[in-house]
Structure formats: structure tokens, C-alpha cells
Amino acid sequence: MTIYDIARQAGVSASTVSRVLNNRPGINGETRKKVLRIINETNFSASEAARSLVNQTSNMIGILVSDIRNQHHIEGAYMISQHFVEKGYCSILMNAGSSDESKAEYVKILATRRINALALIGSTFQCDLVKQAIEDYLPAIPVVVQNGYFDLPNVSSVIADELLGTMDAVNYLYTHNRKAIGFINNNDTPSNRKKMKGYFIAAEERNMKPRIITSCPDDAEGGAMATRHLLEEYPEVDAIIYAVDLLGVGGSRYLLDIGKKIPADIAIIGTDNSPYSKISNPRLSTIDNKLDELSQDCYEILSRAIIDPSYVEHKVVKPILVHRETT
Amino acid sequence: MTIYDIARQAGVSASTVSRVLNNRPGINGETRKKVLRIINETNFSASEAARSLVNQTSNMIGILVSDIRNQHHIEGAYMISQHFVEKGYCSILMNAGSSDESKAEYVKILATRRINALALIGSTFQCDLVKQAIEDYLPAIPVVVQNGYFDLPNVSSVIADELLGTMDAVNYLYTHNRKAIGFINNNDTPSNRKKMKGYFIAAEERNMKPRIITSCPDDAEGGAMATRHLLEEYPEVDAIIYAVDLLGVGGSRYLLDIGKKIPADIAIIGTDNSPYSKISNPRLSTIDNKLDELSQDCYEILSRAIIDPSYVEHKVVKPILVHRETT
DNA sequence: GCCTCCTTTGCAATCGATTTCAATATATTT
DNA sequence: AAATATATTGAAATCGATTGCAAAGGAGGC
Secondary structure: OOHHHHHHHHOOOHHHHHHHHOOOOOOOHHHHHHHHHHHHHHOOOOOHHHHHHHHOOOOEEEEEEOOOOOHHHHHHHHHHHHHHHHOOOEEEEEEOOOOHHHHHHHHHHHHHOOOOEEEEEOHHHOOHHHHHHHHHHOOOOOEEEEOOOOOOOOEEEEEEOHHHHHHHHHHHHHHOOOOOEEEEOOOOOHHHHHHHHHHHHHHHHOOOOOEEEOOOOOOHHHHHHHHHHHHHHOOOOOEEEEOOHHHHHHHHHHHHHOOOOOOOOOEEEEEOOOHHHHHOOOOOEEEEOOHHHHHHHHHHHHHHHHHOOOOOOEEEEOOEEEOOOOO | OOHHHHHHHHOOOHHHHHHHHOOOOOOOHHHHHHHHHHHHHHOOOOOHHHHHHHHOOOOEEEEEEOOOOOHHHHHHHHHHHHHHHHOOOEEEEEEOOOOHHHHHHHHHHHHHOOOOEEEEEOHHHOOHHHHHHHHHHOOOOOEEEEOOOOOOOOEEEEEEOHHHHHHHHHHHHHHOOOOOEEEEOOOOOHHHHHHHHHHHHHHHHOOOOOEEEOOOOOOHHHHHHHHHHHHHHOOOOOEEEEOOHHHHHHHHHHHHHOOOOOOOOOEEEEEOOOHHHHHOOOOOEEEEOOHHHHHHHHHHHHHHHHHOOOOOOEEEEOOEEEOOOOO
């Protein structure tokens, strides 16, 4: 079913059908009505492939997420997608896989679809392969990175100041009489490196010995296990900061199980203000890196850059501490 | 940059470039090498719009999710997407909005993109408008519904027997000496209607008076509030089944706060074996409706139906009870 | 040296839309 | 009534790929 079929049935030319479909002026009211009737009767819908080809634009937005299981990522992606759909775009949402190679590969896949803009959600996109892929295959369309940075003329960024957030957490705990503050990290990402660096800087400023677990499984059990290890090595610990809320949920559960009081014996601060932190028992205090706000900013930058391709912005968002039942 | 540009630079015709791009036989080794060199040097990537037009296929899979914030939905969508990407498809993942109108609208949007297959994730797709949209705009491509059913020749389904799951939960509690079992529901969906029906049937079989809250906000606080209402109306309640885990998390927290012992005073069973149920404190017992397995089945049905368009399957998956700390 | 066969390549049509330009029909002006 | 302006429509080119068919060139057989 093509516009030619519609044209024949309506007794007009394909040009006329096209003009009706696109609400172009200069079409007789009766003709328009007749064409619309046929279109409705036949449930015709125009091929986007053909439209894309002649219009030189796909009306698609690419959204690449580094880890779709991360609630903030997925909500951010959802929000961006939703907004663009309302504007008549179609958004391709993809999970980019864990390796740098696969991330770059996905950029290339989206390039073949001739997307109009690209959003990268997650700090792990910040790597050479992805940068190269953007430079090679998407040098001219607006790109925005949530929590990452590329020195490229068409790439904007919105970054959480995670270093500052972790420093704030350390300083808060220190000024509330915690002198043996531990830090538990799950894996090595640009984002986690910033958190660790913040921890080290603040610890040094306070003349505190760093007490750290550098890696553990990325789930509640991992958090519990790492907490046990931390306490074995540093029994004096009276506060723990976790690189991810979920670790803190597991950690606090473990501490309760071995008879510690929270926060009396050990204070706990997670990171990201995730849904888990809100519903955990005890409710987890957390460093809110404003990940949702970041995604909102990404959308705004992107929609501006689609209109004005020269528009590029680099924004840094300040985190805040959210106090619940573990501090 | 088109294949004609590549052809000119390589001193060959566009046909030759196309044949190299698609690994067609009958091309001289030297010619192939030269063309590939130019393609790499220029970072050329062929327009999918043009390919789609001539090949009469988009190589895209549509995935519509009814609520992207539901972890099971998003993990299912992710899994399906991932598998198809590995097969060379590109998947369009969209959140279909809450109204039936918007869901039908999304079906139409995907139809204009000429997707090769469609997966609908979530019971709320089961409505007349969506059925009509599929009939009108996607009458010939394979469609599969996760946890929903349409009587249409091209639509397969994989359904969780949620009625049975809830009956099992009631029966388990009853045979473990709970005689005043309550049920708390959040909102009215096909899926929740099946759960409620299961509760009513099992309660009747046991000659138990139904004790039910039919709706509440869809979050932990909502669960807490609804639990309070249930206890106000039926103070004798000694077990509660929740239509959604998150309600159970909020409910158990509330019960603990007012001094009840779990499960000694009141047993609790959530639904869906979500991440929340695993990390909550106490860990929530739950009706596992095998939502992840459902999505896996959707993928398998879809990949079979893409090869053989006449393939249609209707599958029912049996739920199991997962016992943790609240039963 | 001529004919056949095979390998390799190019020409041209095609997919389904959009858009420019020309043509026709009608209305308006003088 | 002739000339001009305006509204409406259609023909044909175009977007960037794919592919059937024809053709060119070289190898081998007689």
C-alpha cells in the first residue's frame, strides 16, 4: 500500500496525496476530504524509510544507556524519549553493553540510521573508542553525554560533581565526630574514580588514614561482604560511605545482623538517592548526585542543539546530602 | 557521502560498492580490497533508509513497554533487544504511556517504521484500542504479548497464571494456620484483576470472608497506608497478600513500626519477586510470576515467527511461591 | 585465429515518498 | 471580451541504496 495506490483510488496524483499527508496548503477542501477518507478506510501509513530518504532526516533520536538496570539511567532515558516523542521524533533506546568496543559499535549502528541527535547516559561512555566513533561517524549531529565529557565540537555534557559529593559526605561525618570513615567501591568506572578521589582528598585534609575496599560484586550481597572485609581490616570504623546505594543497603543489613547499631555505632551514607535507598530499612542516607536533573538538562541541551547545531554546553551539577535514618 | 562518492573515489561503479558492502560473490579480490580501503578511510556508512526502501524491510524490532519503571519490564525489554541486536536487528524501545489511546498511537508510530516484529511488554496492553491498532496497521507481522492475550491470527502470547499464583499463596497461608488473610491491590489492570479473582476464589473455597483494599498509591508509602486501612477495618488480620512487592515492602515497614512481629503476628507475601523483595528488611516472601521467563519466551516465539510468519503460540507459565523472611 | 565459457563489472530500473515547475481551470479586472 | 491573477493539480526529478541483465575482457580448447 503506497501513496500511488491511494492516489489511484482517490482519482488524483501521488503529489496530491503527499500534500494532503503533510498538510500542505493549496489543496481543495473536497479533494483533501476524499483523500483523507481513502487513507482512513485503507489504514494507510506512509513509509518512513521513503520519507527519510527524500527528506534527508530520520526524525529519530538515539539514546544509549550504559546500564539499563540502573533506575536513574532508565528513568532519564525514558524522560528524554518521552519528550522527543511528543515533538514527533521516534527514539531508539539501546543498552550499549559493557565493553568499550560494543559501546562504539552501537554509536555506529545509530549512525547508519541517520539519527538527528544522540544522548549517552552514563559515565562509562567516556572512553577513547566511543570518542573516535563519534568523531568518525557522527561528527555533525548534536550529542550530549550524561555524566561524561568529550572534547569534541559537537558534544555537550552534563556532569555531576561526584568528587565534591563524596568530599561533602566525608566532611559531614568528620564534623559529626566520626574519625574512622571507610569507603566501599564496587567497580572501576570514571564516575567511581571521582568518588574515590573525593574520599582520598577529604581524608587527607582531615589527616585521616584511608580505609577502603576497592571492588566488590555490584549487589546487596556484595555490599554485605565488602562491609565484613572492611571491618576485619579496620575494626575501628565508625562510618562507611558506599559508592552505590545498593551496596549500602546490603551493608546496613549485615551490620544490623552482627548486632551493630545504626547510626550509633556506625553511620552509613550511600550514593545516588536511588529507589533502594528510600525503601530500605533503615532508610539510607545518601549522596544525591541529581542524576535525574542531569538527564533533564541533557534533554534541554539536545532540543536546543537540534535547532541550532552550533549550540554546545558543558554543565556541572552540584550534589547534595540527603539525611535519612543512617546518619 | 553516498556509495556513488565511494564508487568515484575507487574508480568503480556504485553496483560494485554495493556488492562489496553486502559481501556478494563475483567481485575481484583487488577491487574488493580497494573499495574497503576507501570505505574505511572515509568512515562511510550506508543509509539504512535507502536500504530499507529497496529491501522492503527495516530490520527493526519494536518493543513497547507499558511501564518502563517496572524492573521486570525493563529487564525483559533489554533482554529481547539485546538478542535481536546480536542478530543484526535494531530495536526501538518505547514506553507506551498509560492511556489506551497512547498505547494504540505507539503501535501506529512503529507501523510507519515498518518494523519486522513487535513485542508488547505488560498486561495493560490488553485492550480494544490496541487490538484494533494491530489489526489495522500491523496485520501481517509477528506480534507477541507478554502477559496479555489478543484473539488475532498474528499475535502470540505468553501469560503468567497469576490467578493460580494468588490462590497458591492463600492456600499456603491457610494451611499454615492463617485464617484472616487480607489482600491489598494498587490499581485496576488485567493482571491485578486476575490476582484478585484468585484471592476471591481461594477465600471462598476456604469459607473465608474476603478482606481487601482495592486500590492505593503505587509505592511503598501507599502500601503502608493501605495496610493501616486494612487493619483498621479488619483488626483480626493475620496475613496479607500484596498485588505488588513494593506495597509489601512499605506494608512490612509499617507493621514493624507499630510493633507487630513478622511473620509471627502477621505473615506477608508480595508479588513478582522484584529486586525490592530481595533487598527489603525483612526479606519479602513473594509470588514469583516468572516475569523474566515470560520475556525470554517472548523472544523465542518472536524469533521463530520472523522466520515462519504463520507461527503463533499461546503459552501459560506457572508461578511459584518464594519463601523468605515474612512467611 | 576463432569460438566458447567464465569472471568481473556497469547500466538502468526500482523501492515510496517529496517538491519544483509547468499546466490547467477558474475568477477577477479592465 | 480579452487579459491577467489565482487556485488547484500533475509530471517528472530526486533521495541512496539493490539487483537483473547485458557486456567486456581474458583463458582455454579446437
